[in-house]
Amino acid sequence: MRLPFVTIIALSFCAQALLASGLWPIPRNLEAGNQLLKLSPAFSIQLHIPSAIEQPQDLLDAISRTRTRLQNDKLGRLTPGRGEEDREALVAAPSLLRLTLGIKGDGPLSSIASESVKDIANRDEKYSLVVPADGSSATITASSSLGLLRGLTTFEQLWYWVPSSPSDGSDVEQDGIIYAHQAPVAVKDDAPAFPYRGFMLDTSRNFFSTKDIKRTLDAMSMSKLNVFHWHVVDSQSFPLEIPGFLELARKGAYSSQDIYTTADVQDIVKYAAERGIDVLMEIDTPGHTAIIAKAYPEHIACPNASPWNQYAHEPPAGQLRLASPATIDFTVSLLSSIAKILPSTMFGTGGDEINVNCYDKDEQTQEDLKKSGKTLEQALDTFTRRTHGALRGFGKKAVVWQEMALDHQVTLANDTIVTVWQSSADTSSVVKKGFRVVHAPSNYFYLDCGGGEWIGNMAGTNSWCDPYKSWQKAYTFDPFAGLSASHAPLVLGGQQLLWAEQASPENLDPIVWPRAAVSAEIFWTGPRLPNGDFRNVNEALSRLHDLRFRMVQRGVRAIPLQPLWCALRPGQCDSGGLPSMIANLGVRRLLKRVRK
Amino acid sequence: MRLPFVTIIALSFCAQALLASGLWPIPRNLEAGNQLLKLSPAFSIQLHIPSAIEQPQDLLDAISRTRTRLQNDKLGRLTPGRGEEDREALVAAPSLLRLTLGIKGDGPLSSIASESVKDIANRDEKYSLVVPADGSSATITASSSLGLLRGLTTFEQLWYWVPSSPSDGSDVEQDGIIYAHQAPVAVKDDAPAFPYRGFMLDTSRNFFSTKDIKRTLDAMSMSKLNVFHWHVVDSQSFPLEIPGFLELARKGAYSSQDIYTTADVQDIVKYAAERGIDVLMEIDTPGHTAIIAKAYPEHIACPNASPWNQYAHEPPAGQLRLASPATIDFTVSLLSSIAKILPSTMFGTGGDEINVNCYDKDEQTQEDLKKSGKTLEQALDTFTRRTHGALRGFGKKAVVWQEMALDHQVTLANDTIVTVWQSSADTSSVVKKGFRVVHAPSNYFYLDCGGGEWIGNMAGTNSWCDPYKSWQKAYTFDPFAGLSASHAPLVLGGQQLLWAEQASPENLDPIVWPRAAVSAEIFWTGPRLPNGDFRNVNEALSRLHDLRFRMVQRGVRAIPLQPLWCALRPGQCDSGGLPSMIANLGVRRLLKRVRK
Structure with missing residues (x-):
């Protein structure tokens, strides 16, 4: 007997889901x-550490957030029944009453905040998580509070929700x-493949409120991103x-409301x-600084030159x-004035797109160069040594x-640390010089590409880094x-x-999410899935x-990647069956040709 | 003496602004x-029509909305000072106390709602508007309530806001x-160049709430769009x-919440x-109907075929x-059951992407065809005559x-009415057959292009209608x-x-706005600006x-087209000065090449 195709698809979906989960x-x-496995209405999270060790407040807060999210996420499973198909079996399912967080070792326990801003090489994000199927206690173990946080984040992604119906019996008091x-x-011992997993936001071309940034940080934390590269000012x-x-800021901010005060920065x-x-703040120098002329015209060359x-590279000019x-x-x-109030061991000094003209x-x-007898490059070298040296004095690497x-x-x-942006092909040149690199290539990771040109007077031109960098491309x-x-x-x-x-x-949210979570997985998980296959x-x-729908439940306006019909039926909207050559041409375009 | 460049730019900005306004x-x-010209705190809008004529409630409501928007928009002028530069001169500026709405003729005055759903050829949207500079009454005149609405919409776009300062004197009680x-x-006698100015929304691939649709309608009305093409259902x-x-809907909606009830439809x-x-609802037939199989499997061919x-053309299959x-x-x-509760004289029956296989x-x-002795095309002809004929019975054109x-x-x-979507090049073939056309070409007007492929299994492929259709391209x-x-x-x-x-x-908002307002101007204004120049x-x-910032003030999440720095300084972010050949390559890419 041959199975009807619907059954075959259902089987292949199950096989996928067993590996994947959310x-x-x-x-x-x-x-x-x-x-x-149900979450008991009496579920609690307990931090088990020797009584002599102080419990970091931010770890207790993280536990409290996890508890709140478990209650509030209310994410239905991404199946055609949105979990209704689980209802009957749930009646008899065991309930989880407790998650225990344990720390290896018995030394003092640092706060998450202090672990997060350590030198990138020394952050300990490792954790283990066990959730038994029989309802006995689940555990997260780690050797740092930061590791426990990563474990809590994984734990949060295991849970779904289905609304109660009158037949649910004992759980009916819950909704x-x-x-x-x-x-x-x-x-077991999950830990990132790479220490730097970031997201960069430019808050100069257009302004984003502290609230927008905090929502972005929440979304980053959902996928264990650990560096917020804050390109805070520009021309x-x-x-x-x-x-x-x-x-x-008084003269250079867009308005008196569009300012991050020192208190805002510390809050963020x-x-x-x-x-x-970790917040890696960047004050781009010596280019991208035209706006400084409003307050300090004596320090800016070619201000607003036309x-x-x-x-x-962009209006207005000024360096x-x-x-x-x-x-x-x-x-x-x-740089010193702002760097000294920031805990990170990194600080961005920019150095891109310096315009010689x-x-x-x-x-x-020209007079300054003549006086000192230096070439422009020699002057840039002096400038760089001085600024980087000052940052080093505050314990920061440039x-x-x-x-x-x-x-x-x-x-x-x-x-x-050198950030490669022009093209992924440039990375090898940088590492050959012995520098550590952060991948930020425009040809994979620029989220703004593909939205049309914004420079005026250029009707119908595409963005300079077209096309749109889809999540698949980035992945x-x-x-x-x-x-x-x-x-x-x-x-x-x-x-x-x-x-x-x-x-x-x-x-902000639709451009960034869920796309920016792609690099979170590339650089946490590395090339292979837990089953040994290559990521794909x-x-x-x-x-x-799943991540996208959970973001939406938490108030992040992440975009849908497919029609909901497809999101609920993994594999059923694949182009499988067509030779890959055809697939690469775009299915619909081809079908249109074939049809005629 | 040569003027410094800053002055020259300022002069050219003034010249532009005088034509343009908001x-x-x-x-x-x-x-x-x-x-x-200030708006007096005692400003009122008065509808002057003979007492014998009934005042349509929806016209009174429109007047009330205008009054509210004038108070609530609080849009600062798009200048570096955001209107602060006007403050001193505003003290002595005259105040407008009254806007009078007058109707030509003395027959009964229809409601806006009834005018809006008239046959497309018979809608009267014409209006005239006069706002004297000396504070004497402003007037809008029209021969229909719909025309008055268009005049109110224009009037609303004239007004800006600057916050009070203590020195403002008599206005200090206002904020x-x-x-x-x-x-x-x-x-004078402003009226649309084309009667059909629409926006189409697909609510089947993913669902949008009534609230989302109403916000979209509000935004449409801001630019005088007059047809909401509602592609309400699909496969x-x-x-x-x-x-x-x-x-x-019970079996085919994504959930019991994701349904437009009859009351919702009437409300919308x-x-x-x-x-x-006017709401032009479309029930696409005979293709794009797979989901009907859930409730009526007997009417669907090749349901979910694999x-x-x-x-x-898209999963799932079924016609x-x-x-x-x-x-x-x-x-x-x-079709009859839904068409008869809709007031529009148009109804969409689809007919796209029929799959012969x-x-x-x-x-x-195949049996049905054999029985009737018809070819597939002949059967389609019968199907089309019957469905179109039924709609005609309800006074609707297909x-x-x-x-x-x-x-x-x-x-x-x-x-x-034939909607051209595959390519703008197809229009001539349609008109040669004598049909009226609505332009909806994917190569100019598809707002979803350029977001990457959504079909699974196609890593790194672009959307089928790449690139992104920028506002400039559409314009x-x-x-x-x-x-x-x-x-x-x-x-x-x-x-x-x-x-x-x-x-x-x-x-929804970021993808649609302000881009969808581009066709609003193409089809209202026609090819030329009021000064005789071609639109550009x-x-x-x-x-x-200006429209975008006003939308944001009204809660529509429209995207910024440029950095705010550029939005406040028209012309200063243009690529002017470069030969157009260079401009077409993308300024920054080229500069990067030149620099090396």
Whole structure:
């Protein structure tokens, strides 16, 4: 007897789901079953540590958030019945009464916040998680509070919800049943493949409120991202209040409301750190600084020079007078003033897109160069040594864009972190110089690509980095492509990025989520799934759907990746069956041709 | 003496602003000054019609909405000072105390709602508007309540807001000053160049709530769009409650919450009509109907057939058994049941992407064809005559996709409206057959293009209609391209469209706005600006910014088109100065090359 096709599809769905579940990033070691397990209405989370050890408040807060999310997520399973099909079996399913958090070792326990801002090489995010199927206590063990947080995040992704019906009996006082469908679950020593897993937000081209940033940090934490690269200021606006330099924001912010006060910055840094995220702030120098001219015109070369195209990559033109001793002092003082209130061991100094013509046409810069007898590159070297040296004094390593390593003759410390953005093909050149790299290539990870050109006067032109970097495209990124094995240890990780020329609070979530979670899995999970297969978009799709729907339940306006019909039926909207050559042409376009 | 470049830019900005203002679509006749005019705190809007004539309630409601928006918009002018630069001059500026609405003629005055659903050829949207600069009464005159609504919409776009400061004197009891900066304004006999100016939303691939749809209708009304093409059901879900066919939604909606009840439909239709918008509902047939199999399996050929690619353009496969007399009766009855509760004179019957293989492999269809002695095309002709004939019985003209006119041998009534979607190049073939057309070409007006492929198993593939259709691309659309003068009258207008495979309430606003307002101007204003110049993206940008910012003030999450720095400084982010060849390559990419 031949099974009807519907049955075959159903079987293949089950096989997929057993591996996949709703975990994102998928743990590196995972064993999961297919048994139902309810969350008891009396469920509690207990932190088991020796009484002599102080319980960090932010860990207790994280536990409290997990408890709240378990109650509030109310995510129906992504099946055609949205979990209704589980209702009958749930009556007899065991209930989980307790999750116990345990710490290895008996030394003092640091707060999550202090663990999150440690040097990137020393962060301990490892955890193990066991959820038995019989209702006996679940456990998370780790050797740091940060590891416990990662375990809690994984635990939260196991649970679904189905509304109560009168026949549910004892659970009827609740409005629904919270349950897992893949018990037992065992995650052993899950830890990230790469230490740096970031997301970059530009808050200068358009402004985002503290509330927008916190929501972004919440979403980042859902997929265990651990670096918020905050490109806070640029040539268009200066929304950052810096102690001792208040005029910069007063004159350079878009409005008095569009400013991050020092208290806001500290609030954001604390909020992030408590969620396992280090804030890497960037003050891009010496380019991308035109707006400084509003408060300190003496430090900016070619301010608002026209046509801007000859003086800058974007309007308005204007760069720090890097050859001026006074401007170097100003910059050192500026960076120091903000860097010293930030706990991170990293600080971004930029260094991208320096426009030589701007300096060539700036009288003062030419005089400064003549006086010092330096070339522009030599002046840039001095500028860089001074600014990086000042940051080092505050215990911070400089993070720079790739041009500083590849295009200029500047001396960078060996521990400088280089962010590759122009193309993934440039990474090998950077590691050959011995620097550690963060992958941020525009050809995979730029979230703003594909939205049309924003420069005026260019009817019908596409964005400069077209096409749109779909989640699938990003997911196929290989962190080691083109690198020799000896250079592999220099790859710190990577990040997706939102440049905000065409972004604002109105479209922040839809542009970023769930796409920015793609690099979270690339750099946490590494190349292979827990079953040994290579990661691939076909397997990932249903889990990414799950993450997206959970984000929506938590108030993050993440976009749908497919019609809901497809999201509920993994595999049924695949192009399978067509030769891949045909698939690559686009199914519908081809069918249209074939039909005629 | 040569003026510094900053001054030159400022002058050119003024010249632009005098023409442009914040009006979208720009009226076909417009004279505007540059004087400031405050809105008096005692400002009122009065409807002056003979006492014998009844005042339509929805016109009174529209007046009330205008009054509320004038108070609530609080839109700062898009200048670097956001209107602060006007404050001093505002003290002495005259105040407008009254707007008077007058009607030509003395017959009975119909409601806006009844005017909005008239046959497309007979809608009277014409109005005139005068706003004197000296504070004497402003007037809107029209010969219909719908015309008055259009005039109110234009009037609303004249006003800006600047917060009060203690020195403002008499206005200090208000929190700010509401004012126009382009008085006097005279708009004479403004009326649309094309009668059909639509927007299409697909609510089947993913569901949108009534609230989402109403917000969309509000935004449509802001730019005088007048047809909401509601692609309400499709193969993926059936969210529509149809009297007598309740099982369709009960079994075919994504959930019991994801249904438009009859009351919802009537609510949406009324809400739309009161805002000048006709609801053109589409029940796509005979394709795009797979979901009907859930409630009526007997009427669907090749339900869920696999691989779907061979049976449909999108999963899941399934089409109405167009050759079955019972299915024709069912379809006629279904369309009639919903059509008769809708006031529009148009109804969409679809007709796109019919898959022949689905019918070739369907035993019952083959039997039905054999019994009747018809070919598939002849059966489609019968199906079409019957369904269109039933709609005609309810006073409705059929609206079909282009395939019905171009790819099939069916007899369509002369008054059938044909929507061209595959390519703008297909329009000429349709008009040559004598049909009226609505422009909806995927190569200009599809809002979903450029977001990556959503079909599974296709890593890194772009969307089938890549690239993203930017507002600039859409704006360059020529309604008469490739048409002879004699065929021009057959062009009814056009619409932008959102197919919702990758859209949901989370990204609805950002995908649609302000882009969908582009066709609103193309089809209202026609090819020329009021000063006689051809419409062009360079002039349009600052006005479209204005519309976008006003939308945001009204709760529509429209995307920013540029950094705010650029939005406040028209022209300063243009690529002007570069040869257009260079501009077309993308400024930054080129600069990067030049720099190296």
